[in-house]
Amino acid sequence: MSAQRPVFPEFDPDDVSSNSSANRTFGEVVGTRMSRRAALKGGTAAAAGFLVAASAASPAAARTPVNGGGDGGWESGHRPTRLLGFTGVPTSTDDDFTVPDGYRIQVLIPWGTPIRPGGPRWREDGSNSAEEQAEQIGMNHDGMHFFPLGAGRESSRRGLLVLNHEYVDQSLLFPDGADEITAEKVGKALAAHGVSIVEIEKRRDGEWRVVDSRRARRVTGTTPVEFSGPVQLDHPSLASHNDPMGTLNNCSSGATPWGTYLTCEENWNNYFGTEDESWEPTPSQARYGVSATGGGYRWHEAEPRFDIAANPNEVNRFGWIVEIDPEKPRGAPVKRTALGRFKHEGCTVTESRGKVVAYSGDDQDGDYIYKFVGEGSWRVHRALGRSPLDHGTLYVARFEDDGSGSWLPLTHGTGALTTANGWADQADVLLRTREAADAVGATKMDRPEWIAVNPKNQDVYCTLTNGSGWDNAVNPRKPNPYGHIVRWTETGRDNAALTFEWDIFLLAGDQEYDDRVDLGANIFGSPDGLGFDREGRLWIQTDVSNSVQNSPSAGYDNIGNNQMLAGDPRTGEVRRFLTGPRGAEISGITFTPDHKTMFVNVQHPGESTGAWGTPTPENPRAVSNWPDFDPTGRPRSATVVVRRTDGGVIGAA
Template identity: 65%
Template sequence: MGFDPDDISSNRSGNTPFAKVVADRYSRRDVMRGGTVAATGFLLTGMTGTTVNAHPAKDGKSALLGFEAVPPSEEDKVTVPEGYSATVLLPWGHPLRSDGPSWAKDASNTVEEAAQQVGSHHDGMHFFPLGRGKDASEHGLLVVNHEYVDTTLLYTDGDEEMTQEKVDKALASHGVTIVEVRLVDGQWQVVDSDRNRKVTPTTPVEFSGPVPVDYPELQARDSQARGTINNCSHGVTPWNTYLACEENFNSYFGTDDGSWEPNQLQRRYGINSEGFGYRWHEVDPRFDVAQNPRELNRFGWVVEIDPFDTDHTPVKRTALGRVKHEGATVTESRARVVVYTGDDQDGDYIYKFVGDKPWRSVRAKGNSPLDEGTLYVARFDDDGGGEWLPLVFGEGPLGSDNGWTGQADVLLRTREAADALGATPMDRPEWIAVQPGTQDVFCSLTNGELGEGDANPRNPNSYGHIIKWHEKNGHNTATTFTWDIFVLAGDPAYDDAVELDEDSIFGSPDGLWFDPDGRLWIQTDVSNSVQNDPDAGYDNIGNNQMLAADPDSGEIRRFLTGPKGAEITGVITTPDQRTMLINVQHPGEETATIGEPTPQDPRAVSNWPDFDPDGRPRSATVVIRKDDGGVIGT
């Protein structure tokens, strides 16, 4: 894509953006720089009640980070520190079982074959152990999201002509892949298993919670609600299920009906006649917004999947709201379940769901803890405080006198409800991670153009930043919090407020994950429209990457760099932390500084990971191991 549609805001609420809140709180030089928060920040002033430093620095370096940083790279490969190895485990097109259809390097796999293969554009991911003790780290289920497809690479002849068969192949390449994997003689392998399967946009699904399946606004052409699409990040529940999150669902809908205009709700969710250019509506009325407008309302939810139960029907948990969910980070507080999610579009919001009751007691009664609770949206204040505002019908402006008809209406129109409450627009809120021990919460803000004033985040905030907040009394169920900026991303050669060095410069933070030892892993998604472009200030940062941070000392160190045109996303380790899995998404995608792939030359940007002279780039899950068998990051 020549641009990132997420950078275009659909928020016209007039609510005070986060950048203005920051501007009112700090001067430009007060913002966190170089991995160490300024003296006004709560890490040093003790807003959490005490300064935590569980991993004190030795000789000026964090004890958590035991590897030598890799330099920025523009090479077409995955680079890891000395003493580590990276191998491809699960590429796009890999058969779900050994007797399944092989990958066709010329993109000639049929719809039926694609349905039996690993999907494309890997994103969020989790490893569910099978077994106990040592076996729990050597045998498990790997669940992988597939966010979207590259139509140039998916078809032998590209997408100049759209057909139903092409739509069906794209649908078969979306969704979620579940495979059983095992460590055999030091190498991870896919195991033939009845559990190996896919959940795609054509899989039957159920709706649960305040928006039932028979709700009028869910009544589309197809009486059976089907599928999950544009699955970005994810979540994992305490009861061992997987939460797939639907992000840019609007991208697949459009119409050739020249008389059609989006209504207010559709406009707020970014619906237009062209979508992101997939053109599925030309041949499949399911995706024609003029003919089938309520199909839209079946997407934008968090979808619960039981990876262990092959007969399980995925369930859309409507109490978590309908937005462009980047992820659904689950934690437990005072025996209740708490779910954080970012709405990934410039100018949108951060949300939190809090269960009403202890989750174990809810499940003991046969109910879902994700159906019984309150959804909140965040307001950040310029005094360093903040409040979670409840999206509850009948409270504040969400009453019938303002046109709201019930809780189902509030949740179906989550963005509009948050607008009405005065939530704080953010610079594309992405992944959210909860720090072990402190329960502090971190959120990556990739970039944005809502900034104003003299302070960072910048206007435009092309590099992004990471924020951190502490819930009152350390309880994630609390309704107030204190916040600060954890790190301001960027290159000091182009912005003197940034003091990251060569080992730590990065832009557009996206994926965030804490390992059990407390390392914060940071993954980047610099747009291919600016990647390695000196005119955009990205020539020193290189390809997208993954870094590790010590949240106590503030030190950040680059751990991995990816191939050309790719995003680095999805990260998890086995329980023993001796195997790490990460995803490389969309290698070889059109990149302004390199070129544009075509059906005749799909390798114009990248040929990773196969480097086949007649092949094409493939998204893939990568296994990272330490050569001495040690814990990743040490």
């Protein structure tokens, strides 16, 4: 240990668990496993030891999960592979977006860009109206997907880019900040949430541009929506004082084999509050973090829809996975209730023997990992006019001491989920998914974030961004300020299987503060976004909280701004591919079919940070002025296009 261990601060509400169940934590599971193994000594050996090996009989036993080291190469005698064919970039604290030599970038669609050419122009002082914002790219870009249009080469030259807008920074959204909340401000904030769909094409000079399209649309916090699956709109828990509308806190995403987009509602509890001093949350509301103050948006002061005391069931209309068909601009988004109600970080979809399988993490400290397995062939359901996402079983993960695991069904009448135990029906189970998972004995995790499936072998990876402390010997560290990545192999490499073997792929952090970390120069913390490309590179995006970004007291002074790295799943080698501007998160990744264009999102540049200060209406540029660097403007979330100068495949040699 070469420096004092970092102090784990209170990051944000996601880091405060609402899970009071007695279920075992992932840390306790790993602690039991580790007590049965021979102790490994020393920094590098310790890091390898914490990356748990499965029993010799398991599929995971053949893997030797270790952290990569060095400047894009290997330390300790490990050989680099050709899967990562670029020179890693150093950490950065600059207000810039950096990529390796041989790559170039283009800022494509910042917040406020018209979704059609000729639409309402961006006003650098933040004075666009709610109506104008509803025709512009929303704020705080997150998960996204590229849907190609055409075939062959045309499919990588033209397509629909569909992207989420997770939340709004009201101090930057309005010219005068958020001291006063009005109905107009709430309207603009709702218009800046949701999803953007734009048609884009690549010009002959290699630059991408937005083109006019009948498919271009915004889905916002007021767009009419439908409900499908076991929880129908006529369910008493969905009875509200307003029509069903909107999707909020759209974090990561997914895409289905039939060409639709899945947007995921995460921290929806933050938008509700009340001034009614007599109001108290029900046990179910408390389990989901609903409170009188909410997340500080204060929308309830100007819009009764968000007053939890006056309109208590409106909150139950959020926390779902929402399906959008980008080819049907007039089609209503559909909330697919069979996939459960919780704080969905994302929805990663794969296939298994004709069945659809969808993985999702619940992004709060001490919550769970879920999997939905479709019933029968999704193609048959589609042929019969049914949604494959309405027919199937939702499961929650349980990790055992010996490196095995199982998927526990969240099905009414099964196990603890009976009428005698207070569960009315399957709709009740899905409305109270967290409580159902508590009841069946799922394993508490350190904030499950994005999930990715390796296209080469169907292994599943999940980022656990950090944790406030669950006796987390999985690293082992309590608390866990840096996070890690867990992976598992489903039995028979069948993603619909109900058992699996697990290990730890990577332990994040900075070895200067924690000698159990072995990343060399490629240090990072708080892994969040995650995705594979077709060649099997694992792309890792980070979301270090602005409360600790660049902070020595939290052990983040060497890690710099948030970043994206690429990893080799076969060897554990990791290299830093890009770094983002100050105050920003790197989130969202998608490729054209030829993998010669990568799209990456930069979320919330310029937000308040402990290291750089706080933006104000008088100086919104206090932390960042990226990407416009307009002396009278403000920072803007944006989608960035990354391409190689030689036109080759991103990340390859």
